[in-house]
Amino acid sequence: MSTTINTLAHQCGFILFLVAAICFCLLMLLISWFLGSKADGRYTNTPFESGIASVGSARLRLSIKFYLIAMFFVIFDAESLYLYAWAVSIREVGWIGFIEATIFIVILLVSLFYLARIRALNWSPAYCKLHVCKTTTLPNILGAKYPH
Secondary structure (H helix, E strand, C coil): CHHHHHHHHHHHHHHHHHHHHHHHHHHHHHHHHHHCCCCCCCCCCCCEECCEECCCCCCCCCCHHHHHHHHHHHHHHHHHHHHHHHHHCHHHHHHHHHHHHHHHHHHHHHHHHHHHHCCCCCCCHHHHHHHHHHHCCHHHHHCCCCCC
16 A cells, blocks of 8 residues: 555656646746747848858758768767767676677777778768769769760
């Protein structure tokens, strides 16, 4: 019987916390609605970027290379989180955990060397002029010479 009352007390406390948080958020929104300005100016609904009015479209065409670098960063950053969790629990996992982490690091290094080998991380304009643009044209894919 005691555990049921204890559980009910914890649940009531959590529900009270949720109600208080929602009421606090609504109170802040209500106060800002009353105290905020209601004047409609010329630039009221215009989006600003660093205090400057936007010019042109927001739909810029970016090179796929930027997305590749972002993906590589996310992938290797996520793996560093796994290594951090391993480092925190190193005493509990022992030698087996150490061997598993070593295998994990070796796989990461092999993938990084593979990316460097296929030059996925090298996207300078000089390299693009010499290599990438020549190998990605349709005549080269079909086996014809690259037209100069």
